[in-house]
Amino acid sequence: MKKIIIGENIVKSFGEGDEKRNVLDVVSVEINEGEFVSVMGPSGSGKSTLMFALSGMDGIDDGKVVFDGRDLSALRENELADIRRTEMGFVFQQPTLLKNLNILDNIIIPSMRDNRKNAAEITEKARALMKKVSIEELEKRDITQVSGGQLQRAGICRALMSNPKIIFGDEPTGALNSKSAQEIMNIFSEINANGTAVMLVTHDATVAARTERIMFMRDGKIVSEMRLPKFIGTDINDRMEKVTAKMREIGI
C-alpha cells in the first residue's frame, strides 16, 4: 500500500528554557492512501499539534514529514501553501469561513484563486457538492444566517473542491448535536469510500468507531493503536464497544 503521509520521529516543543516542553515527543505516524484514521486522546495531549505538523501548517523541531513523496520540511512556505490548497482539505471544529463572503463564495475561493477562467465549472462543481450535503438552498446566504451544522457542511464542501488526496478534520463534529454529527460522519464515510484518505481528531468514541484505525495519544506520544475493519454501516454498536473497551484499557 502506498503511503500518503509518513511522519518520522516528529518532535515539536513550545516555550523557552525551563518552560520548554515537548508537545510532540518523538511521534511517528503513517497514513495509507485512501485510509480512514482517527486520533483520540485527552485535551492537551497534542492531537491538534500533530495534525498541524502532518499537514505542514506548522514547522516541527525534529524528525520529518513526507507527504506524497515530498519532504515537507524541505519546501518553502509558498510551496506548502500550494500543497494545502490543491492536495489537502481541512475541516475544523469552529467553522472557519470568512465573514465577508456568502456560502458559495466561501466554498469556491481556493479554487478561484488558481482557475478564475473556469468560474462556471467551479461554481457548478460547488453546487453539486452542496447538493450532496444538502445545503444547495443556502448558497447566497451570509455565514451568520445559517446553522452550525450547515456551516460545517459548507466547510467540507470547500475542503473537497480540489479533489484532495487527504482531508484533515480537527473535531469536525465537536460543535454539533449528535444528529448533525452523524450526518457529517456519513459525509466523511462517503468521501473516504471514494478513495480520499481522511484523518480525524476527535474526543467522540462514536466518531472514532467509524474509522479503520484509531491512534491514542497522551502527553505528546502515541501510546496505543487499534485497527477496525472497514465500516459498512451496520456494526456500529459492536465497534463502539471495542473502542470504549480499549479506551478504558489504556485509561483515557
Added chain:
Amino acid sequence: MYYRIIRKDILKSKVITLTTMIFIAAAAMLVSLAAILVVNLSGAIDTLMTQAKTPHFMQMHSGEIDTGRLTAFAEEYGNVDEFQVLEFLNVDGAQIIFEERSLADNVQDNGLSKQGEKFDYLLDLDGNVINVSDGEIYVPICYMRDNTAKVGGKAVICGKEFTVAGFLRDSQMNSMLSSSKRFLVSENDYMEIKGLGSTEYLIEFRLKDLSALGAFETAYTSAGLETNGPTITYPLFKMINAISDGLMIAVILLVSALVVAIAFMCIRFTLLAKIEDDYREIGVMKAIGLRVTDIKKIYLAKYAAIAMVGCILGFALSFVLRGILLENIRLYMGESENSSFALLFGIIGILLVFLAIIAYVNGVLKRFRKISAAEAIRFGTSQEKSAGAKHFCLSRNRLFDTNIFLGVKDVLARKSIYVTMLAVLVISAFIIIVPQNLYTTISSKSFITYMGIGSSDMRIDIQQTDNISEKSVEILKTMKGDTTISKYAVLTTKTFKAKTEDGLEESIKIELGDHSIFPLEYSEGRAPVAEDEIALSVINANELDKKVGDVIPLVIEGKEKKLTVCGVYSDITNGGKTAKAVFNDNSADIMWSVIYAELMDKSLVGRTASEYANRFHFAKISGIDDYISQTFGPTISSIRKASFAAIAVALIITLLVTLLFMKMLVAKDRYSIAVMKAFGFTNSDITAQYVSRSVFVLIVGIVLGTLLANTLGEILAGILISSFGASSFKFAVNPLSAYLLSPLMMVCSVLIATTIGTSGVGQIKISENIKE
C-alpha cells in the same frame, strides 16, 4: 483598574498609539502656533504703528501743491489733530548703488525721505525714532532681508556717497505689497539731492477721532484739495502690514485644520477597529448589566491619555518652533507688547484641541448603544452588512484576479472603516494638488491678466516726469519703425471726477487707450470698446457700488459725461482702484502712461528691453517676465516652496496613515488570514489582497481629491488670490504633474506603506490562530 487596561492596550498597539499621538501633537502644535502668531502679529503691528505714529489719512500727490490751502483746511477741520506734508524724492533705481549692485532692475519705487516732523516716524530696529546725521543713510528693512545692503557699507545715491548707518522700519511701506520704499537721509543731504529726482508729496493727517475717518475723507475730497495720487487710510496701512504674515497664519490654520481632521480620522479608524474586535466583550459587558457609560469610560480614558500626552508634546514643540516663525514679524515690526497673552492663547488653543478630541471620541462611542448584547454574544460581530458588497459575488467574478476581488470586496463590506482611510487620502490628494495648481496658475504668464496687467512681452512705464504725452509719442514712433515689435499699445492714466449717488464728487483714475490689443480677464462683462463705456476694477466697482450696465456720470470741464459700466476686472496695480475706458480726452493731466509691446521673437525680450532702456532714460522698461518675477517673484517662490512642502507633508501623511491602517487591519484580521493560509493561500496572495484594498481606496481617494481640489480648492485659492485684489479665478493645471506624477507618487507611498504594513502576514501562524 482603568490604568491597567489602558496600559496593556497601549503596549499591545505601540505603532498605532504612537501615530495617533504624533498627529495629535502636530495638530496641537499648529493650533498653538497659529494662536501665538495671531496675538504677536496684531500686537507687533499695534506697537509699530503706535511708535511710528502712522498717519490716519494720507494723500499722495505729484505735481503742484498748495500748502497754504492744505494748512488752512487742516486748521479749520475740527477733527484734525496734526497735519504735515512730507516729501518723497523718487529716485531711479539705477541711481541707487550699493557696494555690489544697484537697484536698477528693482521694481519698487525707491526714494529718499526726511524724518517726519510731527508723526509718521521712520524707526530703527529697536523701535526708536531715528535721528539721522549728514552723510548717513537708513535703508528699508527689506534690503537687509535680501542682503542688498550692509550696515557700515557705502551707498551712492545720485552721485552722492552715503554710509549705511542702519535699517529702518516704515509703518507705511514695510510690506512688499506697498510699491514704494523710503530711504531716510538728513535734511541737508535731502536738499542737496532734491533736484535730481521727481518730488512726490505725502499729505498726511492724524485725527483726534479715528472713527470719523470716513467723514474726513469725504470732506477732503469735496474741499477740492490735491488728489493726484493714491489715498491710503489707517486701516489699510494696518491691513498691508498684516497681510503677508497673515497669509502665513492663514496657511498654518488651514494646515492645522487638516491635521486635526487627520488625527480625528486616525482616532475613528482605530476606535472602530477596536470596537469590531471587542464586539463580543462589549456585548457580554452589556449582558451582565454594565451601563453604556461605564463601558465608554474605559475607551475614553485611553484616548484622553493619548490626547493629553500629544497635546503637551505639541505645546512644547510650538514653543521651540515659535522663534523661527516669529522672526519675520520681529524683524519687520518689532516686539509685541502682549506676548504674555500669546502663551495664554496658545494654551487655550491646545485645550480646544484636547476637548475636541474627547468630544469626538465620545461621539464615535455612541455606537455602543446600537450593539445588541444577544447578537454580539451569538455571532461576535455586527449583523449590519453593507448593501453594495452583497451583490459582488466571487462566483460571478470573471474580471478580476481572485486576490484583487477579495481586496475590493473587503473594502465594500467594511465601508465605515475604509471611509476613514479614504478621507485621509482625499485630504492628501487635495493638499498635493491645490498648492501645485496654485503655483502653476500664478507662475503662468497669463496669470497677470487676472491682476490687471495685459499679457505682453515688454512693459514701459512713464511716470513722475513731465511731458508724459510727448515722451510716449516719442517711444511709439520708435516702435512703429521697429520691425521686431509686432504690436504695441499705449495706455494713459488720468484722474477724473465721478459723481456718486449722493451728489458728491469722487476722483477716479481712468486708463485710456485701446484695451483690446492686450486684453485682461474680465470677471464680468468685457473690455470697453465704445466711447461711452467704462470698465471698473473689482475694488472700484464695490466702492462705487456699480454693476455691469449701471451708469457713472463723469464731470469733464464742467460738463457731465455719462459712461455705462461694460465690465469688471481684477486689478492689483495702483492700489486696485482703477478703471478703463476708450474715449479721447485732452482736459485732464496725464498721471502716467504705460506702453505694452509684443515682440516677434520672444527670445529677444531682454535685449530689446535694454536697448529701449538705454535710449529712453525717463522711462522704466522691463521685460514682462522680470516684471512678474519682481512683483510676484517672492510670492511665486514662496508658493512654490509651499507646494513642495505640501507634497512632502501629504506623502508622509499618506505613508504613515496607510501604514497605520494596514498594521491595524492585519492585526484585526489575523483569524481570517490564518484561515486563508490554512486552505492554501500564500503570503503573497494575502499581501496582494491588502495591496488591492489600499490601492482601491487610493484610486477612489485620488479621484475624489482631484475633483475636490478643482472645485473647493479652486474656490479656496480664489479667496486667497482675491486678498491680492484679483477675482474671477480659474486654475491653470499642469496635467503631467497634477494628474500623473502626483497620483503616481501617492501610489508609490501607498504601496510602500502597504508592503511594510503587511509584512507581519508572514509571521501569522495558522496553529496559533485556529485553536482547536
